[in-house]
Amino acid sequence: MNKKTISIILLALFLITILFTVANVFLDDANTEVNQTGTLTIANRTVNYEKAGKCLEVIDGNTIQVYGVGRVQLTQVDVAKQEPGFSQAKDFVTEKCLGKTVYLDIDDKQPKDKYDRTLAIVYTEDANINRELLNNNLAKVSYFEPSEFEKGLN
16 A cells, blocks of 8 residues: 555545544533433522433524423523514523533423423523523523413423
């Protein structure tokens, strides 16, 4: 074999190794907590969650894509696209959730909406994202029934 052939083979092996390494990092990180139930303690309050996974995408201020779950609608909050704070809400959720493990307390009385999105309160290690959107005036309460959650997410 000549030097050119050896160089091409080595380059191909290098690229394949990089590809598998990058894929493995994302899959391992995302799979570590997918679909596990458990509890979290946030601000001295224990909360239960039914599923967990890595936030892969922020669709808008109250909809995210979670690995192993699909699209998740943050329940009981509304971030209207016509409202002035829409982009700030999306930026807030992006900062808090994107690329991180999120924990979902899925609404037991209505687990999916008419668009087949999972309805849930979304937690990170240190925050209730639904509550934080309301507290920061980035969303308004959007209560519907049936729901296991009280109006205003109390």
